[in-house]
Amino acid sequence: MTALNVGPTPLARIGRFMADNPLVPLILLLVGLVALLQILQPGVVNSRWLANTIKVAIPLAMLAACQTLTMLTGGIDLSAGTVATISAFATATLTPLVGAPAAILIALSVALVIGLVNGFGVAICRVHPLIMTLGTALIASGCLLVYQRYVIATGTKIPDFLVWLGTGRTLGLPNGLFLFLPFATLVIWMQRRTGFGRLLYALGSNEAAARLSGVRSWQVLLSLYALSGAIAGLTGLLYLGVVKTPSLSLALPLDLPSVAAAVVGGTSIFGGRGGFGGTIIGALILTVLGTMLTLMQIPEGGRRILFGLIILAVTALYIRLTEQGR
């Protein structure tokens, strides 16, 4: 336990370096994957591919923000995909009735309310976040089914603005970046440079210590899950513009990849370690991997198996490296 470490092994030194600079190995991995893709299919990596990859990765990264922030406290938000879907579905079905701005406002309010319910359960009733968010996701998706029966006749319309945001391009880059860049900047700033962000890490590292320092954890957790709901709602809006067809399972396929993106990006599910920067790269890594497996024309079953195995291998390796020297 002395500060002076006498002659660490080279592997331990690499581990220490990576623990201090967790983004470096992730970026190396991402570059390596892109290089591998170029070798497997020469010419595939071009500006069009780049724009497309970013377009697909943005909603994943945004949904993974919900996971990253909750995971920092040792929690998780398994309702994020459902909330995004509800937000998208409500926007699409309400736009013909009340107009786009009101529809979006309602959709985001619903997302916020679900987040508040999660927060109430986790922060005040102390239900485990996994169970709480899974429960609200089930209830909310049930409500969505009921709601769908009532609106089946009204038809759907996707606001033009969302289509522009989801599929349009400016200077060859997807317009989604107009939303994502400010969003990511804000999240990273929040996690590093605000009291709230610090408290997320504090709760995840040692809730008892945070309590002794005067932190009322329920305030933090309630705000956190409400924020997570709002982010999921926002993601639903963007995703609606990307996919352009509202459905009852729109963003559900993103649920588990959003967790995977956060974990691959170096956020610990036990809390206290990680950040959104790593998650963005994690989302890019998952997207590139997906492309690679598709291009190799492996059948769906094999693709899933490989995808799962690669995620596990990357995570295990990453944890092993960064835990070295402890």
Next chain:
Amino acid sequence: MAESETTAPVLDAEGVSKRFGAVQALRDASLRLGKGEIVALMGANGAGKSTLVKILTGALRRDTGHVRIRGTEARLNSPAAARRSGLVPVYQEPSLIPDLDVADNLRLGRTPVDAFRHWVAEMGISDLRLDDVIGDLPLATLRILDLARALAAEPDVLMLDEMTAALPTDLVEKVLRVVRQQADGGRSIIYISHRFAEIAAICDRATVLRDGATVGNLKIEPGIEERVVELMLGGKVAPVASETRSRAAASGDSAIIPRLRLRGLKAGTRLADVSFELNRGEVLGVVALEGQGQDELFDVLAGNRRPAAGSLEVDGRPVAFGHPADAIAAGLTLVPGDRAHALLMSRSVRENIALPLLARLRDWGAIRVRDEAARVTSAIERLQIDTRAQGEVRRLSGGNQQKVTIARWIAKGVNTLLLFDPTRGIDVRTKRQIYGLVRELAGQGAAVLFYTSELSEVPQACDRVVVIFNGRVVDVIPAAEADEATLMRAAYGLSRAGTEPA
């Protein structure tokens, strides 16, 4: 020391030693127990009492030495093996499984139910049902059940660890009577207790440990208390060289309204009734044997636990804390005994120190980076924290970790500092720095409550010291008179010649 008069001891431990890394917990411990004898095992904190007990009950293996039971070398490789050798312990913490009922617990331990019931009734618990769930029963009842279970196993040697600690007075009497009857019936008992009155009432001899070795084996007779305390202290009765310190009117000029006033504070099963005052500019020491209510006292003062009775005044105003945040708002800040409870191990020194600055809702916004850096840097400099490994607190040494937990409150601004054994397990140099800091803070007008398990620290850091025994303040001693012998006697509830307890 004096030889045991029994010819064929039931239990005979001799020359037992045990080393943990660099720490020699036991050097040369011996303990003899004749048939039908009750022997008190005594020793100050860190004397090696619990290590010896763990070796006898099979929880630890000895490095050297012999343990013979009825003349044959005993195999004590596991608690089960120790039981088979006829040695059954009753520990301080209840050992029954809380989620099961009484009958299931008995079945697990293969305890004969009829004998168990007999002993439970004998000790005056009449309303026990075998389908009561353990977790719903009060602590005092659980201790009785543990004892009854041990008695039902008909052990040759019974080991009782602070058996009466959580019991009300009437139960204590019944338990003592039963224990004495056991001995009269031929069983042998190792009795561990801090209470001289009980030891005098039932024990035949006392074996005293100091620094890992048995230093005395005394017959219980009037005046034994003084002899035992002397033995526990060894040669350390000489007065401590008192450093010249200027704290002229620590309690004199601020006597009008104390910073902190406690009246009849009660919490949990241990803190019974504590009253004292803490003034500005004063370092008030707290001395107590383990488990006399000091943990509960500090928890209550830090807002981490609500008192069951009593009142608390800060600057003359009554307060009630529902959360540590309330205590912090009133200026009461805690450095807990266990650093693992205070630190964010995987976060940086800076984040750890700045944590209380961000805790309140109104501080959740943008961090004022310059202000934070200035406060953190000056706290680090003041405490001389080694910042070579400041990326993660877990990489710091124990002493530096302790400094970080104190630095947190220095950065926030100290008003009333509650230090719970802040120097446990850290090096001498850091200890001295902490005494210096505590004196300096008091000199600047802070009030400091300083619990310590090392009696020799009291004259170096404190102005006065309150001694707590059995959940009550039994003595208040000026630091100048608080040599180790005086404190030790007071901590064991023995009254001081000449002075009356406050």
